[in-house]
Amino acid sequence: MSGRRNDGGAGVADPTLTQPLLVHGLLTLAMAWPAVRVLRRAGLPAAWALWLLVPLAGPAMLATLLARRPWPTLPPKPEKLHSRERLRREREAAARGAATDGGTP
Numbered sequence: 001m002s003g004r005r006n007d008g009g010a011g012v013a014d015p016t017l018t019q020p021l022l023v024h025g026l027l028t029l030a031m032a033w034p035a036v037r038v039l040r041r042a043g044l045p046a047a048w049a050l051w052l053l054v055p056l057a058g059p060a061m062l063a064t065l066l067a068r069r070p071w072p073t074l075p076p077k078p079e080k081l082h083s084r085e086r087l088r089r090e091r092e093a094a095a096r097g098a099a100t101d102g103g104t105p
Contacts (some may be wrong), residue, residue: 032052035052036049039066042071044069048065049062051065052100
């Protein structure tokens with residue numbers, strides 16, 4: 001007997017190599033979409049999500065890039081009011097405007 005395996009032919013992949021690559025590929029796909037959304041929201045190039053393709057160091061590199069780059073300063077969001085509260089404030093503002101006008105045409 002020789003030390004060779006007879007696995008029946010070519011094309012049979014070595015499971016010790018394909019399984020980690022498959023897991024890495026699936027994790028990369030799972031992280032790609034949220035990473036692109038975060039990068040776009042931060043005003044950074046979406047192509048930086050390609051760092052996720054680098055095994056082990058890729059996600060850490062992407063997180064480092066996100067942490068070290070300045071993010072844009074966005075204006076504060078307007079206060080969301082219930083329609084009744086908004087209407088009440090509009091009426092109060094109109095009443096104050098009419099009171100300061102003094103009734104002049």
